[in-house]
Every structure is written in structure tokens, then in C-alpha cells.
Amino acid sequence: MVPDHDAAAVRPLTLAWVGRHLGAGERIVGTEALHGGITAEIRRLTIGTRDGGTRDLVLRTFVDVEQAQDWLNGEADALNLLTGTGVPAPGLVAVDPAAAHCEYPSLLMTHLAGRTMLDDEGLETRVPLLARQLVAIHALRPAERPREYVTLTTADTVVTPKGADVAAWAAAIDVIRGSVPSYEGRFLHRDFHPGNVLFDVPPARPEGARITGVVDWVATSWGPADLDVAHCSTNLALLHGPAWGLRFAEAYEEAGGVPAAAASERLYWRVRDGLAFSEEVQLVSQPWREAGRTELTTQVVEQRLDAYVTALMDAPG
Structure with a gap:
């Protein structure tokens, strides 16, 4: 997916929700919108850790999408099913499918290394x-x-x-x-x-x-x-x-x-x-x-x- 720093801001309620799922002493130090999807807003969140390092998470948000709750419940279930299978999928961190805490239905997951390859070469x-x-x-x-x-x-x-x-x-x-x-x-x-x-x-x-x-x-x-x-x-x-x-x-x-x-x-x-x-x-x-x-x-x-x-x-x- 392609980063877009201009569209990276996370909404306040969602920001607070993410914060509640971080470790002790951790905080969000950077956000980056990723383009490539069709129906969801996807952002990479850079998390500052207590020891001075960083790690990344990915936030998926559905804005005004009728099927959002069903889709996020389905994805959360799938990520749980995939844990330990050997299929390289993200790990589920948290999900708010009904937007009980966030402005819109959202899912927080671990970030995977690598990039999409859409060119003809290779x-x-x-x-x-x-x-x-x-x-x-x-x-x-x-x-x-x-x-x-x-x-x-x-x-x-x-x-x-x-x-x-x-x-x-x-x-x-x-x-x-x-x-x-x-x-x-x-x-x-x-x-x-x-x-x-x-x-x-x-x-x-x-x-x-x-x-x-x-x-x-x-x-x-x-x-x-x-x-x-x-x-x-x-x-x-x-x-x-x-x-x-x-x-x-x-x-x-x-x-x-x-x-x-x-x-x-x-x-x-x-x-x-x-x-x-x-x-x-x-x-x-x-x-x-x-x-x-x-x-x-x-x-x-x-x-x-x-x-x-x-x-x-x-x-x-």
C-alpha cells in the first residue's frame, strides 16, 4: 500500500481507544495513511515503546459502510483462526465493530513487514x-x-x-x-x-x-x-x-x-x-x-x- 501523510490524522475517540490497547509507557508517535484499499481507511501507526524503540500497528476504519460490523467481526474471527497456522497474517489487537468506542467501526492489528508488488517485473x-x-x-x-x-x-x-x-x-x-x-x-x-x-x-x-x-x-x-x-x-x-x-x-x-x-x-x-x-x-x-x-x-x-x-x-x- 502507498503512504499518504496528508490523510494520516486519527480521529480523537479512535485515538483514545487505540491508546487503551497499548502497553505501559507506549504512545503513538507517528501516523501514515496507506492507500490501496477500496472500502476502508487504513493507517500505519508508529508506536513509541518504553525502552525508546518503536513498533508499528495497523488501524482499519470503515466510514459509512453498511456492512462494516459484519466485515470487522468476520476479520477478527479470521485473524484469531489464523493464529499459529503458519499463514503469515496480522495478529488481532482489538476490534470495535459497532463503533461503541470509536467514531466509526475499527480494527487494530499488528503490522507485517513487506510491500505489495504490482509491477510486471519479477x-x-x-x-x-x-x-x-x-x-x-x-x-x-x-x-x-x-x-x-x-x-x-x-x-x-x-x-x-x-x-x-x-x-x-x-x-x-x-x-x-x-x-x-x-x-x-x-x-x-x-x-x-x-x-x-x-x-x-x-x-x-x-x-x-x-x-x-x-x-x-x-x-x-x-x-x-x-x-x-x-x-x-x-x-x-x-x-x-x-x-x-x-x-x-x-x-x-x-x-x-x-x-x-x-x-x-x-x-x-x-x-x-x-x-x-x-x-x-x-x-x-x-x-x-x-x-x-x-x-x-x-x-x-x-x-x-x-x-x-x-x-x-x-x-x-
């Missing part, structure tokens, strides 16, 4: 790492399952981009008019994509990249592994080109992931996720531009989405 190294990380997430078997997955896109809400391959899009829409395939449930991140994965990349050695964290567990749920695969595939297709969306699905299987056995079932989830992006291209592309991918205009992203959906429909079974 992608051939990062895609297998992303695939292996997603396989590890899907391998989790928590004692208590998270909520069932939700997908809101319907055949009637899809927005076919201007200039798109109309026949391919009509065929894709017909795919999701069909019944939902049966599936074996898995633990899903539900918003797994490069913008929610942190990397450490040695200077001048992109092949030495490693994942240091997976963030944004707000939508954690239980459902088909193919849905997570599809979501990351679509993001990669829009960020780097349709071929990378297709490549990620292959990398997931190479890493030991088990997608649906039938090609028609795999296609259903991949098409469904791709079509979902048609409704919010401008919304999802703006954070990428803010992060430095200024060439990813709404028009460019729409063109890549069209090419990806067409490639899915043209791909052999």
Missing part, C-alpha cells in the same frame, strides 16, 4: 509464490468454519464493456445463468490478489522474492477453492494481461491445489469472477493507479477484461 517468480500461498490457505481446516461465501454478480447485472466481443460475453453470461456447481468446501480468503499480499524482494534480485504477509481478511468465508483461484486470476489478468490470469490457474494446480474436476465447473467460477469485475472496473482500477500503475486507465482495464473473458471462453476444455 512476475514469473511471484505467480508461483502466490499459488503456493493460496494452496496453504485452502489447506486450513479450522475447528469452526467461517461464514458461507457470497457472490453478488448475476447474469442480469453484468455490464458488457464498449467494444467488447459481444458473442463471447453473451456466451459467458449464459454460463453463469446455469446452476451453481457442487463443490467441496475450503477455507477461503475470498479477496486473494497481489494487492493483499506482501513481499520481501532483495534489491536487484527479484528472483529472491518471498511472501511476508497476507492481509485484508474481511471477506474470509467457506466455499469452493475455484472462487479464490478465479479472483486472483482475474486480478492478474487485469494488472498484467490475460495470459497471466490463465497462468495462475495452472500454477495453483502445479502447487498442489485441487480445483474442480470438470472443466465446465472450473469455467463457471472463473467466468463468474471475471464478469463480476465488469460492474466495478473504475472502482478496482483506481487504487492501482494510485499505487503507480498510471497506465491502467478504466479503458485499458476494460479492454483487458474483455480479452480475458474471451480467452476463457476460447480456451479448450
